[in-house]
Structure formats: C-alpha cells, structure tokens
Amino acid sequence: xxxxxxxxxxxxxxxxxxxxxxxxxxxxxxxxxxxxxxxxxxxxxxxxxxxxxxxxxxxxxxxxxxxxxxxxxxxxxxxxxxxxxxxxxxxxxxxxxxxxxxxxxxxxxxxxxxxxxxxxxxxxxxxxxxxxxxxxxxxxxxxxxxxxxxxxxxxxxxxxxxxxxxxxxxxxxxxxxxxxxxxxxxxxxxxxxxxxxxxxxxxxxxxxxxxxxxxxxxxxxxxxxxxxxxxxxxxxxxxxxxxxxxxxxxxxxxxxxxxxxxxxxxxx
Amino acid sequence: xxxxxxxxxxxxxxxxxxxxxxxxxxxxxxxxxxxxxxxxxxxxxxxxxxxxxxxxxxxxxxxxxxxxxxxxxxxxxxxxxxxxxxxxxxxxxxxxxxxxxxxxxxxxxxxxxxxxxxxxxxxxxxxxxxxxxxxxxxxxxxxxxxxxxxxxxxxxxxxxxxxxxxxxxxxxxxxxxxxxxxxxxxxxxxxxxxxxxxxxxxxxxxxxxxxxxxxxxxxxxxxxxxxxxxxxxxxxxxxxxxxxxxxxxxxxxxxxxxxxxxxxxxxxxxxxxxxxxxxxxxxxxxxxxxxxxxxxxxxxxxxxxxxxxxxxxxxxxxxxxxxxxxxxxxxxxxxxxxxxxxxxxxxxxxxxxxxxxxxxxxxxxxxxxxxxxxxxxxxxxxxxxxxxxxxxxxxxxxxxxxxxxxxxxxxxxxxxxxxxxxxxxxxxxxxxxxxxxxxxxxxxxxxxxxxxxxxxxxxxxxxxxxxxxxxxxxxxxxxxxxxxxxxxxxxxxxxxxxxxxxxxxxxxxxxxxxxxxxxxxxxxxxxxxxxxxxxxxxxxxxxxxxxxxxxxxxxxxxxxxxxxxxxxxxxxxxxxxx
Numbered sequence: 001x002x003x004x005x006x007x008x009x010x011x012x013x014x015x016x017x018x019x020x021x022x023x024x025x026x027x028x029x030x031x032x033x034x035x036x037x038x039x040x041x042x043x044x045x046x047x048x049x050x051x052x053x054x055x056x057x058x059x060x061x062x063x064x065x066x067x068x069x070x071x072x073x074x075x076x077x078x079x080x081x082x083x084x085x086x087x088x089x090x091x092x093x094x095x096x097x098x099x100x101x102x103x104x105x106x107x108x109x110x111x112x113x114x115x116x117x118x119x120x121x122x123x124x125x126x127x128x129x130x131x132x133x134x135x136x137x138x139x140x141x142x143x144x145x146x147x148x149x150x151x152x153x154x155x156x157x158x159x160x161x162x163x164x165x166x167x168x169x170x171x172x173x174x175x176x177x178x179x180x181x182x183x184x185x186x187x188x189x190x191x192x193x194x195x196x197x198x199x200x201x202x203x204x205x206x207x208x209x210x211x212x213x214x215x216x217x218x219x220x221x222x223x224x225x226x227x228x229x230x231x232x233x234x235x236x237x238x239x240x241x242x243x244x245x246x247x248x249x250x251x252x253x254x255x256x257x258x259x260x261x262x263x264x265x266x267x268x
Numbered sequence: 269x270x271x272x273x274x275x276x277x278x279x280x281x282x283x284x285x286x287x288x289x290x291x292x293x294x295x296x297x298x299x300x301x302x303x304x305x306x307x308x309x310x311x312x313x314x315x316x317x318x319x320x321x322x323x324x325x326x327x328x329x330x331x332x333x334x335x336x337x338x339x340x341x342x343x344x345x346x347x348x349x350x351x352x353x354x355x356x357x358x359x360x361x362x363x364x365x366x367x368x369x370x371x372x373x374x375x376x377x378x379x380x381x382x383x384x385x386x387x388x389x390x391x392x393x394x395x396x397x398x399x400x401x402x403x404x405x406x407x408x409x410x411x412x413x414x415x416x417x418x419x420x421x422x423x424x425x426x427x428x429x430x431x432x433x434x435x436x437x438x439x440x441x442x443x444x445x446x447x448x449x450x451x452x453x454x455x456x457x458x459x460x461x462x463x464x465x466x467x468x469x470x471x472x473x474x475x476x477x478x479x480x481x482x483x484x485x486x487x488x489x490x491x492x493x494x495x496x497x498x499x500x501x502x503x504x505x506x507x508x509x510x511x512x513x514x515x516x517x518x519x520x521x522x523x524x525x526x527x528x529x530x531x532x533x534x535x536x537x538x539x540x541x542x543x544x545x546x547x548x549x550x551x552x553x554x555x556x557x558x559x560x561x562x563x564x565x566x567x568x569x570x571x572x573x574x575x576x577x578x579x580x581x582x583x584x585x586x587x588x589x590x591x592x593x594x595x596x597x598x599x600x601x602x603x604x605x606x607x608x609x610x611x612x613x614x615x616x617x618x619x620x621x622x623x624x625x626x627x628x629x630x631x632x633x634x635x636x637x638x639x640x641x642x643x644x645x646x647x648x649x650x651x652x653x654x655x656x657x658x659x660x661x662x663x664x665x666x667x668x669x670x671x672x673x674x675x676x677x678x679x680x681x682x683x684x685x686x687x688x689x690x691x692x693x694x695x696x697x698x699x700x701x702x703x704x705x706x707x708x709x710x711x712x713x714x715x716x717x718x719x720x721x722x723x724x725x726x727x728x729x730x731x732x733x734x735x736x737x738x739x740x741x742x743x744x745x746x747x748x749x750x751x752x753x754x755x756x757x758x759x760x761x762x763x764x765x766x767x768x769x770x771x772x773x774x775x776x777x778x779x780x781x782x783x784x785x786x787x788x789x790x791x792x793x794x795x796x797x798x799x800x801x802x803x804x805x806x807x808x809x810x811x812x813x814x815x816x817x818x819x820x821x822x823x824x825x826x827x828x829x830x831x832x833x834x835x836x837x838x839x840x841x842x843x844x845x846x
Contacts, residue, residue: 004697005641008725012653016733023737032758033737035673046669053525057660064656067631076639083831084636087573096628097579101621107667108617112610114669116596119606176466185523187432188536190601194742194755197444201671203530203536203603204431206749223753225744227425228437230351233747249334254840 002076013065043197045114123177137179142189145231174241191225211216295394301380315363327767329749353748354423361426373557384805387470388820392463403453410446414439430517461489472823479827484560498548530716544595556697569645570637573828576629583622616666643717647698654690657679679739716783723776730769
C-alpha cells in the first residue's frame with residue numbers, strides 16, 4: 001500500500017504544475033484559464049511578477065512534494081525493521097532558514113518598482129518647464145448597483161453645468177496617461193477592470209485616484225469587486241478605449257446633446 | 269464512560285441532577301471537550317451543506333435545486349435568489365470559522381488534551397471552562413435566528429464591512445451579537461488554557477518537554493487573549509452604529525435609498541483595521557493547534573523523534589508574534605496608505621519563513637522513519653501536502669501588485685480553503701482518528717478511515733485547485749450569478765466540474781460520520797496505549813476517569829523518544845523512569 005499512497009502524494013505536485021503549464025500555454029482542457037489579455041503598461045509588471053513568483057513556487061512545490069512522496073514510498077514499507085534515531089541538525093536548520101529567507105526577501109524587494117508604478121507614482125506631464133501631475137479626466141461614482149461617469153465638458157472642469165454624465169458606459173482615451181477619481185455615495189465598492197489590471201476599493205468619504213495607460217483601442221468591462229449588497233453581481237459597466245481624437249469628438253457630441261436637453265428642461 | 273460516572277462527585281443521589289452535573293453542566297475538561305466536539309461536528313455538517321448550496325448556484329445559477337430546493341426556498345420556486353446567495357456565503361464562512369474550526373481545535377481538542385498531556389487533574393478553572401462552552405449557546409441561538417430571516421438575513425459577508433453592514437440587513441445585529449458571545453466563550457477558554465499550562469504542569473514537565481500539541485494550544489490561547497478584546501470592542505462599536513447611530517464607521521453624506529444621511533464623522537477603514545487586527549491572528553488560531561497535533565501524529569507514526577523540536581517551538585512563537593503585524597495585507601487595495609502597504613508586504617513575506625521552516629522540519633521528521641500509514645498518519649501527511657500549496661499561494665498574494673489582480677477573486681478562495689480545509693480540517697480528521705480511542709475507548713474503522721481520506725483528498729484538490737485558474741481570470745467571489753458578466757461565461761463548465769467535485773467531497777463525509785458514530789458503539793475496544801505513544805494521555809485508561817490520574821505523574825523526558833537505540837521498545841513514555 002505504501003507505493004499507492006506515495007503515488008497519490010506524488011500526484012499533487014505533478015498534476016498541480018502540469019495544470020498550471022496547460023493553463024499558461026493554452027492546452028486543452030485548460031486553454032484560456034490564465035490571466036486575461038493585458039491592455040495596460042503598468043499591468044505588464046504585474047503579469048511578470050505573477051510569473052516569477054509562480055515559477056519559484058512551482059520549484060518549491062516540486063521539491064517538497066517529491067520529498068514527501070519519496071519518503072512515503074521508501075520509509076512506508078512494511079518490511080522496514082527500524083527507524084533511524086536523529087532529532088536535529090543545526091547546519092541543515094540554518095540552511096533551510098537562510099535560503100528561503102533570501103528568496104522571500106528577493107520577492108519582497110523585486111516588486112517594489114511595480115507597486116510604485118501601479119499605486120504610488122501618479123503620472124505627470126510636462127507643461128512648459130514645469131512638471132505637473134495629470135489631472136483626473138473622469139470622476140467615477142459607484143452606487144448600488146450602477147456606475148456613473150462624470151466627464152468634464154468643454155471647460156475641462158468637473159462640477160460645472162457642461163459636465164457630461166453617463167451611466168454604465170465609460171468612453172476613455174487609450175495611448176495616454178489617464179487618471180480617474182473614484183467616489184462612492186453609499187457603501188464600499190471596488191472598481192475592477194481585469195484587462196487593465198486595475199482594482200481599487202472605493203470607500204465612501206475617501207476620494208481615490210487611479211491611473212492607467214492603455215496600449216490599444218478596444219472594449220472591456222468594469223465590474224464591482226467588493227460586496228455591496230444583493231445586486232453586487234449586476235454592478236457592471238462597459239469600457240470603450242478609443243483614440244484621443246475620437247474621445248474628444250464623443251465628448252463634444254455628448255456635451256452638445258447634454259446642453260440641448262438641459263435647455264429643453266429649463267424651457268419646460 | 270462508566271469510569272467517569274463512578275468517580276464524579278455524587279449529586280445527592282438524584283439521577284437527573286447527577287446526569288445534568290456530569291454531562292450537561294459538566295466541569296470535567298474531558299466532557300466539556302466532547303461537548304465542543306459534538307456541537308462543532310453538527311455545525312460542520314450544516315456549514316458543509318451551505319457550501320454545497322453555494323456550489324449549486326455557481327454551477328447552475330437560477331435553477332431549481334432538486335428535492336431540497338422546494339423545501340428550503342419554496343417562495344422563490346426552489347431557487348436561490350441573489351439576496352439569499354449572500355446569506356449563504358456569509359453564514360458558510362461564519363459557521364466554519366467561528367463554530368467549527370476555532371471551537372473544534374481550541375474548544376474540543378484543547379480542552380480534552382491540555383490537562384491530560386501536561387499531567388494535570390483538570391483545568392485551572394473548571395467552572396469558567398463550563399461557561400466557556402455554555403456561552404456558545406446564545407451564539408448558536410443568535411445565528412439560527414439570524415439565518416431564519418432569509419432575504420434580510422446576515423448578508424454582508426463574514427467580514428461585515430460597514431457601511432453595508434450598518435445600513436442594510438436587519439439580521440446583522442443578531443449576527444454581531446452572536447459573535448460577541450463566541451468571543452466571550454473563546455476568551456474564557458484562553459485564560460483557562462494559559463493558566464493551566466503555566467501553573468499545572470506535572471513535575472518534570474518543563475516547557476521544552478511539552479508536546480507540540482500543547483505548545484500549539486498555548487500560543488493559540490495567547491493570541492486569542494490579546495486579539496479577541498479588539499474584535500469584541502469593534503463588534504460592539506458596529507452594533508452601536510446600527511442601534512444608536514453613533515457613526516464610528518460611517519462617513520457623513522451617505523445616500524441610503526432616497527435619503528441623505530447627515531450624521532457621520534466616522535471612517536469605514538477603521539473597522540477593517542480593527543477587524544483584521546483580530547482576524548489575521550485568527551488565521552493562525554485556526555492553524556497553530558492543528559500544526560501542533562500534526563507534529564505529534566507525524567512523530568508517533570514515523571516511530572522517530574520530531575525533527576528540530578526547538579526550531580518548531582520558536583517558529584510557532586515567531587508566527588504568533590508576527591501574526592500581529594501583518595493584518596494590513598488584507599487591505600492592500602482598500603484605500604489604506606500605499607506606503608504602509610510596503611511595510612505590511614515585508615512583514616508578510618517574513619512570516620512565510622517560519623511556516624516554511626515547519627514544513628521542512630516535518631519532512632525531516634518523516635525522513636528515515638518506519639512509517640505506519642494509518643488513517644491518522646495519512647490525514648497528517650495530507651495536512652502537510654496541502655499546507656505547502658496554501659502557503660505558496662499565500663506568497664503570490666502577499667505581493668501587493670499581484671494582489672491588485674487577485675484581491676476578492678477566486679484565487680483567495682482557493683488559498684484559504686487550502687489552508688482551512690486542506691490543512692486545518694485534515695488536521696482535525698487526523699486528530700479524531702488518533703485520539704478517538706482515548707476519548708471513547710473504542711477504535712475507528714481503519715479501512716473506512718483510509719477510504720474517507722483517499723476520496724476527500726482527491727475531491728478537495730479537484731474542488732479547490734481549479735479555483736486558482738478562476739482567480740487568474742479575475743472571476744470575483746461573492747457573485748450570485750457571475751455569468752451576467754460576458755467575460756466569465758466560458759468559466760461555467762469549470763465551475764460545474766468544481767461543483768461535482770464538491771458533491772463527491774460532501775458525500776464521502778457521510779462515510780466519516782458513519783464511521784465516527786458507528787465506532788462509538790461498535791468499534792473495537794481500545795487498550796490504554798494503542799499507538800504506542802509517549803505522551804501522558806496514553807498512560808491512563810481509555811477513556812480516562814474523572815480526575816485523569818490516580819497518582820501524580822512525574823515526567824522524565826521529552827515526548828518524542830521513539831526508536832531510541834539500546835531501548836527495548838520503540839517508544840519510551842514520558843513517565844517511565846530510566
């Protein structure tokens with residue numbers, strides 16, 4: 001029986017790593033079961049980090065898993081007469097503390113740059129000789145169970161009459177640094193765009209900024225990743241990444257339509 | 269059981285009072301331990317059924333549950349609504365954490381084993397011990413009452429983040445009150461364990477001769493004693509936010525329905541800090557006792573001393589100590605200061621080190637042994653194998669940039685089920701197979717035990733491993749119908765596979781329950797020391813009588829002297845003179 005159990009425990013690292021490889025290289029039946037396509041510059045560092053940590057993990061899983069399976073097969077035999085008697089070995093203890101410790105410190109330091117890029121260093125732009133932080137382009141408001149997007153109109157400022165307010169669809173330029181301001185009016189929501197590797201909880205009372213630089217014009221979805229009530233799963237919006245000029249055109253059209261309706265409103 | 273009867277203080281000869289005093293309002297640590305064990309096993313079954321309902325919904329959302337559905341959700345046509353789905357996962361987590369894993373480890377095994385293993389006649393405070401169990405009952409009542417309010421039941425997740433948990437859900441108050449009672453029960457237990465272990469060890473039982481089980485319970489008790497008051501205070505603050513509009517955790521200007529809530533001045537993130545200040549140590553509360561028990565079981569069935577006893581003890585202390593300064597890794601994307609995240613990242617990476625050291629030492633324990641592959645040993649090795657996976661996926665998410673992608677997806681669900689089910693619950697199974705003969709004087713069936721382990725082990729991996737892939741795709745947790753998002757529609761077949769695996773895993777637990785309850789009555793009679801173990805509980809009859817030891821035991825050596833060269837037997841009990 002010891003061979004059987006050794007084989008069972010051997011399956012853990014072998015099948016575990018095999019299934020990860022199948023998912024990573026798109027082999028049936030796990031094709032597509034990997035990180036979704038990435039559209040963001042900073043997101044690339046996240047994917048890289050994911051790969052690095054998983055490779056290190058796979059090596060550790062394989063070594064410990066093989067050791068366990070081997071031990072069961074070798075020392076689990078009923079023919080074995082006696083066990084060896086030893087209870088410690090200081091050198092080996094030091095060895096298996098220092099090596100994993102070094103690996104962990106490496107992982108910790110290796111990701112600092114990525115964290116900085118994703119959450120700490122807000123994009124800047126050059127205005128004349130001065131460097132200025134990029135101003136938020138859109139205010140995102142989460143409420144149960146919808147997303148509201150406030151675009152500054154032609155005057156380039158939020159909270160003015162020409163603001164363009166759209167629900168559940170975010171049109172946004174690609175190929176430029178975009179900063180979004182997040183706000184919640186009721187409970188905590190989380191702004192999650194898997195393809196852009198963007199996630200940020202929106203806490204009522206705190207205004208948060210997030211940023212990204214999308215590398216293509218395409219459509220993707222925004223979902224809510226923090227439980228916000230019975231309709232949590234329905235809280236989604238589509239995101240259209242368009243060129244700068246298309247965005248400006250869209251904004252202009254929407255703004256005109258917006259002004260016309262508000263004029264009609266005031267006439268009534 | 270007769271032995272306990274015989275020696276228990278007679279309650280004036282009234283058989284009813286006698287029964288109540290012995291089995292209901294018991295002060296004997298062993299009976300209290302068994303009370304915890306039976307209560308938590310019942311809750312384990314309930315929590316497991318809730319999990320299966322969750323799995324049903326994720327595989328076939330909005331379809332009628334066969335047979336049970338009509339009975340449970342008659343008004344919704346036998347289906348799970350979005351509202352009720354939230355109640356399901358909230359209660360599944362609450363029950364499994366607060367009514368199963370914590371009380372079965374600390375309450376059942378802690379109570380039963382601590383006095384026996386250190387050579388004490390009972391706990392330091394037997395009456396307090398009785399209260400620690402009976403404070404669970406108001407909690408049970410609160411939770412059942414809360415659950416019965418389906419639709420408005422507790423549905424804010426086990427983390428109960430405000431403002432959601434304050435502004436919505438009528439049953440949330442009962443839920444909070446229930447947790448306060450659980451907290452009190454655990455605190456009473458913790459005080460008792462600490463005192464007992466410090467004060468009541470038998471002569472010769474130095475701290476560094478204590479079995480790892482006792483070390484695990486000791487450190488867990490310290491964690492509970494220091495972390496629980498924080499949770500209790502936070503729970504009461506949240507309760508008062510709900511009842512008295514205190515707004516500790518609410519910012520002003522919230523829109524609830526059509527009304528604007530003007531009072532405020534609080535901070536939702538404060539709750540998260542307080543909650544995780546408890547709930548991260550709670551993660552270790554849910555694993556350290558299992559680590560201790562598994563260490564003892566591995567050593568016994570390898571017929572070999574535990575490898576690196578001191579590093580094992582010190583790594584446990586390190587895990588507990590550092591466990592208090594890593595809570596922020598639950599909050600990397602919560603809006604907490606991003607520079608602060610970096611310090612939590614460092615402490616989280618460092619806490620992986622003592623966990624790794626433990627894994628290597630367990631492997632060193634098995635290495636070169638003469639393994640006896642009993643059900644208990646297989647479950648203990650299953651613990652080890654699953655803990656490696658759970659630990660490694662923990663390192664992945666401890667990286668804040670990667671956590672941006674993985675936070676609140678199925679990757680975290682995979683991670684904590686590998687640790688909580690794969691490790692803690694397999695550890696509990698190991699402990700039940702191992703100590704059952706001592707507790708009940710009968711042995712569980714080994715064939716059924718091995719079959720139960722085999723199917724559980726395969727099914728748990730088929731259930732939880734694919735969740736890593738769901739998480740990689742960004743598949744969010746807590747979604748009543750994830751397929752309304754177009755990007756996740758192709759994940760339904762994988763979810764169906766997971767659900768079938770979960771059903772198999774649930775079904776095979778019936779074998780465990782039959783084996784457990786059947787062996788209570790029909791199991792082979794167990795002798796005093798069936799596994800040839802060294803620790804003190806195996807020197808007294810199975811089951812031990814009230815008062816445990818007829819004579820004061822004296823301890824001569826550590827608990828792991830197996831296969832000592834030159835010694836006649838391959839074990840050398842701690843109490844046997846030179």
